Amino acid sequence: MKFNATSYADEIKKGETIISVRDLYKAFGSKKVLKGLTLDVKKGEILVIIGPSGCGKSVLLKLIMGLLAPDSGKIFYAGKEITKFNEHELNEMRKRFGMLFQGAALFDSLSVGENISFGLREHTNLSKSEIDKIVNEKLELIGLPGIAALSPSQLSGGMKKRVGLARAIAMDPEVLLYDEPTTGLDPVMVTIIDKLTLDMNKKLGCTTILVTHDMKSAFRIADKIAMHFNGQIIEVGTREEIMKSKNPVVKQFIDGSEEGPITISHATVEK
Amino acid sequence: MFKFLLKQFNYMINGLGEMTQMALSGLSFLIRGKINFRDLFYQMSQIGVDSLFMVSITGLSTGMVLVVQMGNQMVKMGAESYVGGIVALALARELAPNLTAIVVAGRIGSAMAAEIGTMVVTEQIDALHTLAVSPIKYLVVPRVLAAALMLPILTIYANAIGIFGGSFVSVAQVNISLVSFKESILATLLVRDILGGLAKAFIFGIIIGIVGCYKGFKTYGGAEGVGKSTTSAVVLSIMLILIANYFLSVLVVNVNESFFTN
Numbered sequence: 001m002k003f004n005a006t007s008y009a010d011e012i013k014k015g016e017t018i019i020s021v022r023d024l025y026k027a028f029g030s031k032k033v034l035k036g037l038t039l040d041v042k043k044g045e046i047l048v049i050i051g052p053s054g055c056g057k058s059v060l061l062k063l064i065m066g067l068l069a070p071d072s073g074k075i076f077y078a079g080k081e082i083t084k085f086n087e088h089e090l091n092e093m094r095k096r097f098g099m100l101f102q103g104a105a106l107f108d109s110l111s112v113g114e115n116i117s118f119g120l121r122e123h124t125n126l127s128k129s130e131i132d133k134i135v136n137e138k139l140e141l142i143g144l145p146g147i148a149a150l151s152p153s154q155l156s157g158g159m160k161k162r163v164g165l166a167r168a169i170a171m172d173p174e175v176l177l178y179d180e181p182t183t184g185l186d187p188v189m190v191t192i193i194d195k196l197t198l199d200m201n202k203k204l205g206c207t208t209i210l211v212t213h214d215m216k217s218a219f220r221i222a223d224k225i226a227m228h229f230n231g232q233i234i235e236v237g238t239r240e241e242i243m244k245s246k247n248p249v250v251k252q253f254i255d256g257s258e259e260g261p262i263t264i265s266h267a268t269v270e271k
Numbered sequence: 272m273f274k275f276l277l278k279q280f281n282y283m284i285n286g287l288g289e290m291t292q293m294a295l296s297g298l299s300f301l302i303r304g305k306i307n308f309r310d311l312f313y314q315m316s317q318i319g320v321d322s323l324f325m326v327s328i329t330g331l332s333t334g335m336v337l338v339v340q341m342g343n344q345m346v347k348m349g350a351e352s353y354v355g356g357i358v359a360l361a362l363a364r365e366l367a368p369n370l371t372a373i374v375v376a377g378r379i380g381s382a383m384a385a386e387i388g389t390m391v392v393t394e395q396i397d398a399l400h401t402l403a404v405s406p407i408k409y410l411v412v413p414r415v416l417a418a419a420l421m422l423p424i425l426t427i428y429a430n431a432i433g434i435f436g437g438s439f440v441s442v443a444q445v446n447i448s449l450v451s452f453k454e455s456i457l458a459t460l461l462v463r464d465i466l467g468g469l470a471k472a473f474i475f476g477i478i479i480g481i482v483g484c485y486k487g488f489k490t491y492g493g494a495e496g497v498g499k500s501t502t503s504a505v506v507l508s509i510m511l512i513l514i515a516n517y518f519l520s521v522l523v524v525n526v527n528e529s530f531f532t533n
Binding site: 062065066067087091092094095097098099101102103105106107108118119122123167168 | 390393394395397398399400401402403404405
């Protein structure tokens with residue numbers, strides 16, 4: 001289903017670059033978060049961005065979504081420079097994106113079903129029964145059938161994340177962004193969410209960018225892993241390449257050791 | 272010191288500019304007819320239900336106190352036939368719209384700032400953006416419109432209950448008959464006095480809605496931030512209501528004089 005949003009990425013083939021980030025700078029007050037970050041994402045792949053807490057990984061996702069504006073640098077989506085988009089063009093692009101927030105960010109005044117169908121109700125002319133059908137489909141997909149009438153406050157943390165995911169995929173996006181999807185969940189739920197991430201990628205064929213500091217998850221799901229450190233991407237590679245990396249930062253991060261180039265000063269509060 | 276004042280002034284002008292911008296962009300959604308009526312009616316009923324009790328007490332107390340303070344003096348001067356008129360006029364022109372607005376600012380403006388502020392800190396506003404929905408259209412328009420429409424209604428109610436309170440004290444404590452109280456109102460109060468008050472209430476409603484939403488959007492820093500936004504929404508909207516009241520009163524008086532003097 002394509003709904004009535006403009007698609008930019010149809011002509012791009014699987015494996016070609018769909019999102020490219022060029023020399024991105026972003027500071028909050030005196031705190032420089034991104035310092036010339038450059039990154040390419042290929043269509044259809046799962047790219048996992050790892051890095052210490054507070055290094056600006058979430059900021060990068062928000063910049064790609066157009067929720068924040070960079071101080072300098074460019075972001076391209078399917079060849080279009082989105083950092084030059086106006087609000088209307090950004091909204092057209094966002095209809096092709098789905099994003100799962102760290103705290104799920106469900107609208108707590110709406111039911112689970114209304115949360116999932118939010119985009120459909122705002123942007124399509126589908127009838128109520130068609131919308132209900134899609135909601136039920138998506139709930140099936142995340143393994144939580146029959147909870148459409150519940151309110152978000154009745155859900156556990158893991159269920160909220162899964163409903164957030166259902167909301168993100170309701171419009172069949174081309175690109176899915178995950179902001180620390182497994183943080184704060186128990187190990188079983190982490191595995192379930194990881195499996196869902198792989199499933200979504202396979203079933204919907206959407207390009208996935210996932211931000212995490214959970215190495216286990218990263219190795220389980222990633223086609224490619226990018227190490228974010230000190231405002232830049234310092235290494236990109238497949239799972240094997242990253243595992244065998246000689247880079248001391250990557251090595252320290254994978255091992256989780258205290259000794260190395262990553263110090264406590266890198267773990268400041270994320271905005 | 273001078274630098275500090277300059278900075279504060281700058282900050283204030285900036286804030287007013289951003290609020291105007293928000294109001295204009297809300298207006299453009301309104302003109303294009305993009306209103307969610309379900310949400311509008313929900314907000315209106317919330318405002319009504321939440322403030323009815325407080326507006327009742329405010330109106331009743333104001334009407335009663337007016338007569339307590341001036342009733343006996345007026346009787347001594349033989350001017351008891353003016354009491355009803357003065358009470359009604361004071362309520363309709365100034366007291367009902369102003370006090371209603373201040374009470375609603377405390378009750379509703381703060382609730383708006385808290386709700387939107389919580390949505391900001393839990394990333395729900397970001398989520399709205401990612402779903403390609405404008406928070407102005409989805410949150411600001413129904414709230415501001417609801418406040419603007421409900422304030423005049425609550426003001427009419429405050430007028431009525433204030434006059435009821437005044438008449439009660441007149442009869443029970445000051446020995447002015449109900450008939451004389453009523454005659455006095457009918458002889459003094461004009462429809463345009465009431466309408467002028469309602470027009471002001473409408474503007475106050477817009478101020479409460481805009482300030483409440485704006486302060487909500489400006490929230491940062493978790494639960495503490497929400498608390499700060501809530502307080503500053505109430506303080507700022509009451510200040511703006513009082514400032515606006517002076518200019519609106521001048522406007523209303525001028526309009527009345529230039530159109531109705533003969």
